Amino acid sequence: MTESERAARSQKDSRSAEATDSPAIVPPRHPLFLGAIACLFVSVGGMTAAAVTDTGLIVSQKGREFNPGTLSIKRGQTVQIVNDDLDLLHHAYIDSETFTFDSGDQLPGSKTKIVFSVAGDFKVLCGIHPKMKLLVHVE
Ligand SMILES: [Cu+2]
Numbered sequence: 001m002t003e004s005e006r007a008a009r010s011q012k013d014s015r016s017a018e019a020t021d022s023p024a025i026v027p028p029r030h031p032l033f034l035g036a037i038a039c040l041f042v043s044v045g046g047m048t049a050a051a052v053t054d055t056g057l058i059v060s061q062k063g064r065e066f067n068p069g070t071l072s073i074k075r076g077q078t079v080q081i082v083n084d085d086l087d088l089l090h091h092a093y094i095d096s097e098t099f100t101f102d103s104g105d106q107l108p109g110s111k112t113k114i115v116f117s118v119a120g121d122f123k124v125l126c127g128i129h130p131k132m133k134l135l136v137h138v139e
Contacts, residue, residue: 057071057079058079058080058081058082059071059082059134060084061081061082061083061085061088061106061126061132062084062085064085064088064126066081066126066132066133066134070134070135070136070137071134071135071136071137072137072139073116073137073139074139075116075117075119075138076115076116078113078115079116079136080112080113080114081103081106081111081112081113081114081124082111082112083107083110083111089105089108089128090103090106090126090128090129091103091126091127091128092106092114092126093124093125093126093127094122094123094124094125095125098118098120099116099118099120099122101124116136119138119139120138121135121136121137121138122135122136122138123135123136124136
């Protein structure tokens with residue numbers, strides 16, 4: 001074997017070693033790593049949503065009454081109206097010049113979210129029980 005033959009062979013060997021080793025080891029790490037980051041974001045998002053409900057933006061409809069009956073919130077906040085009134089149907093709606101909302105029929109056990117995207121004072125009423133009233137002040 002001449003010197004140049006040996007050099008050519010060792011070059012070829014190292015190239016083939018590179019070709020077989022690197023694709024087998026390096027790429028599978030990336031999907032796993034990205035998956036771990038995605039899980040992290042999902043769990044952080046869940047914690048944020050729970051914190052919002054902790055601040056008391058849930059309104060009950062038990063006894064044909066919105067409870068609490070008044071709310072003061074910031075623009076963009078979400079109020080969740082829960083029909084926890086046994087087997088009664090409710091139908092929350094807002095009909096003002098600047099903001100309207102209609103829940104449709106609220107089946108017992110259902111939850112309805114209203115995102116107050118406009119500042120002002122709004123009356124949430126029930127289409128089935130005219131005495132039900134929720135006042136929402138949006139800053
Ligand atoms: Cu009602």
